[in-house]
Amino acid sequence: MIIEKVVGNIETGDMRALHMERVYLESDQLVKRIQRVVTDHGKELGIRLKDQQDLVDGDILYMDEKNMIVVSVKDDDLLTIMPTSIQQMGDIAHQLGNRHLPAQFEGDEMLVQYDYLVEELLQQLSIPYKREKRKVKQAFRHIGHSHD
CATH class of the missing domain: 3.30.70.790 (UreE, C-terminal domain)
Structure with a gap:
């Protein structure tokens, strides 16, 4: 799966009912527009952001009716x-x-x-x-x- 845009942030919406997978990133990875990552459930993703924006903690990379993939920044x-x-x-x-x-x-x-x-x-x-x-x-x- 290729992610080309951020679809939201968990701090700005009520998403508690959805199944959540996380992509754990080091803070310096937040500025990379193109990268390959793996979720905590083992799903491989390609991130290729079209917009000139940095990722932030809580960004939603993918969401459907039941599932979502969220950025989580490591300490x-x-x-x-x-x-x-x-x-x-x-x-x-x-x-x-x-x-x-x-x-x-x-x-x-x-x-x-x-x-x-x-x-x-x-x-x-x-x-x-x-x-x-x-x-x-x-x-x-x-x-x-x-x-x-």
Whole structure:
């Protein structure tokens, strides 16, 4: 089966009565428009998205009257950063920006993929953080740039 578009997301509709198969993806796979995957029931699928959109956790790849196939993102190894002041937030945001590390925000927390150098930096700056396995809703996207 070839999937060419996302038909919805389980967070926006009532789909509880349907049989659900899951496709487990690493967060960096969410940005790939073409890939081959296998569901948790062993069904092989080809994904070839026509639209320029990233997959997100809960996306429905296929649905009929009884069955659906849903994207489920695996946990990432993250540093969850919890600055206690605007000064700490500015300091760490500046440092991470200089390293071109993508970050995500959930409430008052900044999420970055684990990097031992960032962990050492957080310790040096005395910025509260924790290392944890956690699911992110979307991929960490690196943004291109130049220093011209």
